[in-house]
Amino acid sequence: MKIGICSDHAGFAYKTRLITYLRRKGYETVDFGTDSEVSMDYSDVAHPLALAVEKGEVDLGIAFCGTGNGMAMTLNKHKGIRAGLAWTSEIGRLVKAHNNANVLVMPARFISFRMATSITRTWLETEFEGGRHQRRIEKMVSW
Numbered sequence: 001m002k003i004g005i006c007s008d009h010a011g012f013a014y015k016t017r018l019i020t021y022l023r024r025k026g027y028e029t030v031d032f033g034t035d036s037e038v039s040m041d042y043s044d045v046a047h048p049l050a051l052a053v054e055k056g057e058v059d060l061g062i063a064f065c066g067t068g069n070g071m072a073m074t075l076n077k078h079k080g081i082r083a084g085l086a087w088t089s090e091i092g093r094l095v096k097a098h099n100n101a102n103v104l105v106m107p108a109r110f111i112s113f114r115m116a117t118s119i120t121r122t123w124l125e126t127e128f129e130g131g132r133h134q135r136r137i138e139k140m141v142s143w
Ligand code: RB5
Pocket: 008, 010, 011, 042, 065, 066, 067, 068, 069, 070, 071
């Protein structure tokens, strides 16, 4: 599985460490930046990641910013993206099981790196439940 990953400056350290973690677990990763802790605008990396997910160039995406909100708001402007913000493992599970999030967003300034790995692992290993949740995610873009 190929995972695209991006962050702004606030999430740069966690992005770097998570790429190492994912590669050790056997996932292929594509790094969409940013490349340092120099202040930058999250939208400049969120849009390229969203397009790559929409085009199928990567299977799933992961994004970090300080609160997670800037990334989630930007990513969700794309019709083919369901970006879900998670800060506990249980939310990471539910955002896949119920919302089928194709991009996981985490708030780097408000969770430990250990929590970030736990959320990521849970989200990756959880299957979408379908059924009533399929109907609900369809209404996100057509109502
Ligand atoms: C950067 O200071 C911060 O605003 C950003 O990482 C994010 O939290 C925005 O939503």
